[in-house]
Amino acid sequence: MQPDAQNATTGPKGPLEWGQINFLQTTDTHGWLEGHIKEQNYGADWGDYVSFTKHMKKKAKNLGVDLLLVDTGDLHDGAGLSDATTLNGEISNPIFENIDYDLLTIGNHELYVTEIAYETFSNFSKRYGDRYLTSNVQIINPSTGEYEYIGKKYRYFTTEQGLRIMAFGVLFDFKGNSNVSKVITAKNLTEEKWFLDAINYPKPIDLFLVIGHNPVRANATTSTFGTLFSTIRNLRPDIPVQGFGGHTHIRDFTVYDNKATGMESGRYCETLGWLSITGIKSSSCKAEHNPHGVPHPTRPAVPLNTSLPQSKTPSSLRYARRYLDWNRLTFAYHAEGSQDHTFDISKGVEVTGDITSARKSLNLTSLYGCAPESYCQFCKPFLADGNLFGLLQTALTTVVVNESRSDIPRMIIINTGSVRFDLAKGPFTYDDSFIVSPFKDAFQFIPDVPYEQASQVLGILNAGPFQKKRRDLETRDFGFEPLLADRDICLDPPITHDRDGLKARSNPGASILRRQNTSPTPGYTTTDDFGTDGDDTVHSKIPYYAQPNDLQANGSFPTDGSTPKTVDLIFLDFIQSYILAALNSVGGSYVAGDVSYYLPKTFTTNSYLPAYAKVAWQENVPNCPVGQGIGFDKRGVRLDSMGVRI
Ligand SMILES: Nc1ccn([C@@H]2O[C@H](COP(=O)(O)O)[C@@H](O)[C@H]2O)c(=O)n1
Numbered sequence: 001m002q003p004d005a006q007n008a009t010t011g012p013k014g015p016l017e018w019g020q021i022n023f024l025q026t027t028d029t030h031g032w033l034e035g036h037i038k039e040q041n042y043g044a045d046w047g048d049y050v051s052f053t054k055h056m057k058k059k060a061k062n063l064g065v066d067l068l069l070v071d072t073g074d075l076h077d078g079a080g081l082s083d084a085t086t087l088n089g090e091i092s093n094p095i096f097e098n099i100d101y102d103l104l105t106i107g108n109h110e111l112y113v114t115e116i117a118y119e120t121f122s123n124f125s126k127r128y129g130d131r132y133l134t135s136n137v138q139i140i141n142p143s144t145g146e147y148e149y150i151g152k153k154y155r156y157f158t159t160e161q162g163l164r165i166m167a168f169g170v171l172f173d174f175k176g177n178s179n180v181s182k183v184i185t186a187k188n189l190t191e192e193k194w195f196l197d198a199i200n201y202p203k204p205i206d207l208f209l210v211i212g213h214n215p216v217r218a219n220a221t222t223s224t225f226g227t228l229f230s231t232i233r234n235l236r237p238d239i240p241v242q243g244f245g246g247h248t249h250i251r252d253f254t255v256y257d258n259k260a261t262g263m264e265s266g267r268y269c270e271t272l273g274w275l276s277i278t279g280i281k282s283s284s285c286k287a288e289h290n291p292h293g294v295p296h297p298t299r300p301a302v303p304l305n306t307s308l309p310q311s312k313t314p315s316s317l318r319y320a321r322r323y324l325d326w327n328r329l330t331f332a333y334h335a336e337g338s339q340d341h342t343f344d345i346s347k348g349v350e351v352t353g354d355i356t357s358a359r360k361s362l363n364l365t366s367l368y369g370c371a372p373e374s375y376c377q378f379c380k381p382f383l384a385d386g387n388l389f390g391l392l393q394t395a396l397t398t399v400v401v402n403e404s405r406s407d408i409p410r411m412i413i414i415n416t417g418s419v420r421f422d423l424a425k426g427p428f429t430y431d432d433s434f435i436v437s438p439f440k441d442a443f444q445f446i447p448d449v450p451y452e453q454a455s456q457v458l459g460i461l462n463a464g465p466f467q468k469k470r471r472d473l474e475t476r477d478f479g480f481e482p483l484l485a486d487r488d489i490c491l492d493p494p495i496t497h498d499r500d501g502l503k504a505r506s507n508p509g510a511s512i513l514r515r516q517n518t519s520p521t522p523g524y525t526t527t528d529d530f531g532t533d534g535d536d537t538v539h540s541k542i543p544y545y546a547q548p549n550d551l552q553a554n555g556s557f558p559t560d561g562s563t564p565k566t567v568d569l570i571f572l573d574f575i576q577s578y579i580l581a582a583l584n585s586v587g588g589s590y591v592a593g594d595v596s597y598y599l600p601k602t603f604t605t606n607s608y609l610p611a612y613a614k615v616a617w618q619e620n621v622p623n624c625p626v627g628q629g630i631g632f633d634k635r636g637v638r639l640d641s642m643g644v645r646i
Contacts, residue, residue, distance in 0.1 A: 001328050002034050002356060004365075005043040008327035010521050012536045016334055017295040017320035018063055019276030020287045021163055021207070024056065025265040027072040027246030028107070028213075030420070031082025031092050031434075032269035034355050035326065038424045041523050041537070042270045042326040047352030049272075049326075050098050051345045055335035063291040066159040069099060072246035073107025073171070073213035075124075076116065078268060078420045080364040080431035081355065083438045083606075088116050089124075091358045097127050098351050105169030106134045106150060107213040107246065111177035117150075118142070118180070125151045133169025133211065135195070136184040147182055154198045156205075161287035163280060166201055167209040172222045172247060186224030190231040199235045206282040208232055208241040216245035216262030217254050218308060226308060229256050233309045240280055240317055244273075251323040251535070253528040255301045256308050258315035261529075265323065268421070271524070272324040274536070279316040296320075304529055323526060324536040364431035368610045369617025370624035374425040381545045388423055388436075389416065389551050395612035396553035400443055400570060402598050409564040411454055412443070412553045413461070413571045413579065418605045426625050428613045433606055441574040441605045445598035446583075446590060449569040453586050457569065460582040462548040550575070570598045572605060 001007065026049075036042035044052075053069060060067035075089055075096060076082040082092035110120045121139050125132045132151035141148045155167045173185045189195055199208075210228050218226030225243055232241050233256075243262030245252075251271055252264040265273025276297045278289045290296040297320035303310065324330050332343040359365065373386065380387035396412045421435045523539030526532070558564060571579045580590050603611075 001043055001048055001352065002037055002045050002359070005035055005037045005045070006040050007043055008040050008325060008329040008537070010537055010539075011329045012324070012333050013538055015295055015336070016274055016322055016536075017276050017297045018060075018065055018291050019278035019297045019318070019320065020161070020280055020285065020289050021066040021068070021159065021278075022060060022276040023068050023070055023242075023244070023263075023274070024053065025070045025072065025244050025263060025273035025275070026269070027244075027265050027273075028074040028249055028267040029071070029096070029269050030074055030078030030109070030267065031076055031089075032079045033092055033095050034079065034081055034359060035269055038426075040327070041521070041539075042268075044269070044327050044331055045352055045355055046095055046098065046269075047344075047348040047350070047355065048328050048331055049269075049348075050351050051343055051348030052331040052335055053099060054345050054348070055343070059336070061160075063294065064161065065287045065291050066161045066163060068102040068159070070209075070211055070244050071099075071101050071104045072211050072244055072265075073105050074109040074246065075107065077109045077438045078435065079438070080362060080429075080434045081358060083434040084362045084364060084430065087119055088113070089119060091362070093119070093124055095351060095354055095358070097124070098347065101128060102131060103155065103167055103169070103209065103211055104128055104132050104151075105211045105213060106132075106137050106171055108171065108174045108176065111137070111174065111181050111183070114178040114180050117178060121148075121150045130155050133167060135168045135170050136186070136189045137171050137181060138184070139181045150181070153194060156198075156201060156203065158284070162284040163282055163287070164204050164206045164284065165209055166198060166205045166207075167211065168195075168198070168228070170210060170212040170214055170224065170228055172212065172214040172224055186227040190227055195231075196235070199232055204283070205236070205239055206280050206285065207277075208236070208239060209244070210241065211244040213246045215248045216243050216252055216264045218256065218262075218306070220248060222247065225256075225262055229260060230309050233257065233260065233311065237309075237311050238313055240277070242275070242277065244275075251524055251526040251528070253321045253530055253534060255303045255529045256306065257303050257310040258301050259311045259317055261301050261319060261321075263321055266524075269326045272326055272330075274320075274322040274324055276320045278318045281316065299530060319530075321528075321530060321534055322536045323524060323534050325523065330536060359431070362430075364429060365427075366430045367621065367624075368428050368430070368433065369613030370620035371423055371425050371428045371613070371617055372620060374423065376422040377419060378545055378547065379422075379543050382547050387545075388419065389547060391423065392419065392437075392609075393551060393553040395608055395616075396551075397555045398615060399608050399611040400553070400599065401555065402568075405447075405568060405598075407556055408447075408568050409451075409557045409566075410445075410555045410568040410570055411457075412555070413458060413569070413575070414551050414605065415572060415575050416547050416549060416551050418572065418574065423609075428609070428617060430610075433610045437605045437609055439574070439605045441572040442601045443570055443598045443603060444573050444576060444595050445568050445570040446594050447568050448566040449583065449588070451563050451565060451567055453583055453588050454567045454569045455563075456586045457579060457582045458550055458552045460585060461550045461575075461578055464549070568598065 033046035035045040130152050134151040138147040174183045215223040241260035245264040249267035251266045254262045263275050265271050278297050297318040299319050375388040375391045377388050383390045400412050520538050520540045522542045525541045526534050
């Protein structure tokens with residue numbers, strides 16, 4: 001844990017169920033390897049995860065079962081550690097690589113920028129070798145000019161306990177990649193001979209693993225899991241299939257048939273997914289189906305309303321899934337036997353130190369200003385008090401100004417997908433500038449657009465179809481608990497649990513209980529195909545309000561309330577094509593040649609909040625309440641760090 005981070009005060013509800021084969025999944029880490037320094041629930045860092053995986057691997061060995069570590073991509077864009085370097089990931093990738101993953105796959109954020117795609121191809125994929133799977137992603141090898149798979153197409157391997165696995169890594173049908181890479185659609189992939197041959201592999205297969213930066217829920221907009229699962233199931237009706245997905249940033253678990261399920265483990269180092277399966281038939285497997293001394297998976301997979309092909313034979317498989325909060329309390333508890341003070345292994349401590357040094361050398365804590373309030377993305381209605389987009393609207397109006405055109409009325413449109421996280425009250429740092437708005441998308445414009453046309457663009461974009469809905473999350477809880485708690489909590493000894501008779505499992509030597517939480521704190525409350533008991537730590541619900549695709553801010557409009565005849569229509573280069581299409585659908589005839597940069601190309605989505613903080617939040621700096629933060633209660637009422645309404 002980083003020196004300025006905090007530990008959680010509520011811990012797991014009980015021990016994990018261990019099966020014949022077990023998995024820990026990370027996904028969509030987006031550079032958050034330092035952990036969530038301003039929040040209590042997710043304060044562990046990558047060094048803690050190194051220690052945790054070491055303990056868990058040892059435990060698996062002792063139990064005589066398998067444990068595989070899986071990651072499903074999107075390593076950058078969302079935190080200073082990954083994004084403050086010239087090449088995203090230059091420092092964070094080597095830190096990430098301290099985990100000896102068994103299987104990994106690529107995310108769309110590895111493919112937007114050519115240099116990052118090549119970094120992934122030349123270095124990251126080589127670090128993991130045959131464990132890095134990109135079954136449908138190729139890149140032009142600069143030395144041959146030919147397309148090559150960035151990683152490997154598939155991996156056939158035998159686990160330590162003897163399970164024979166065929167694994168694929170499949171990105172959703174992503175189209176926003178730079179022109180050096182190629183994403184083969186799932187439909188085309190399932191027609192490729194090598195893929196069909198791998199499914200019908202001449203050696204025995206006990207389990208298929210399909211990992212993908214790809215939503216696991218087969219009917220989700222961008223998911224291609226249905227296509228992949230159907231192909232496998234039609235060819236191999238009886239073999240278990242396990243999916244691990246990502247991209248939608250949610251906790252989810254879905255049942256395809258009685259031998260096939262899919263798991264998705266959230267985002268941003270907030271969630272660590274745990275899955276165990278038992279009952280896999282294999283002539284070569286040594287693993288005990290029900291290891292002694294630990295709870296074991298008991299649930300059959302029963303599909304809900306599916307149009308997917310189904311295995312026709314009964315299933316002996318039993319499953320258990322859990323979504324772990326990313327904090328040391330959770331890690332130490334599940335590492336079991338390792339009390340908090342013996343939890344750390346030397347490599348974990350070293351990685352924690354590397355992160356601290358990197359944060360220092362990258363100046364991530366340098367201050368732009370002091371935010372007077374906290375602003376959340378999803379816990380408040382759009383533009384309501386405390387909603388982040390209201391703040392961003394003000395910031396855009398204030399600082400997206402070309403001095404030579406400052407008197408000309410302007411409309412500024414950004415895609416809300418460019419905004420990645422809430423903004424916490426208190427110090428607004430260089431790190432926070434990436435956490436909230438990491439991308440390097442620049443501001444372009446078309447001058448003198450008739451107001452009649454320009455004023456319709458936002459509505460068109462928000463109604464679609466020009467832009468996809470960012471995510472279909474209306475029924476999901478995004479699970480953000482902003483923010484800092486009182487610093488003096490850090491001075492307390494590690495908190496032990498008092499729920500469900502778990503106290504006995506904690507370190508008696510560290511059991512001086514102070515400020516122990518007796519009621520759930522706000523956090524993830526997940527519903528999936530197995531029900532509502534997947535969250536490892538029980539939380540109260542955080543309100544969730546869907547936000548539109550795009551946000552508009554206006555500037556220099558007539559003060560008398562009248563509408564201007566024409567405006568400068570300003571937008572991000574990332575959404576240029578959507579803007580042109582929208583304008584042209586209401587009578588415009590604009591082409592890319594009509595567009596130019598409104599501000600220097602170096603002023604980007606990552607610049608406007610720091611610029612605003614310098615203008616608006618400098619005054620508060622001397623009295624900036626370091627470490628004093630707030631959260632929200634069930635109804636979105638603000639709380640101080642002790643849970644008292646303010
Ligand atoms: N240069 C970029 C790249 C991406 N975005 C936004 O991110 C979304 C994709 O992020 P996921 O974590 O969902 O993969 C994309 O839809 C854009 O909204 C951007 O703004 N600028």
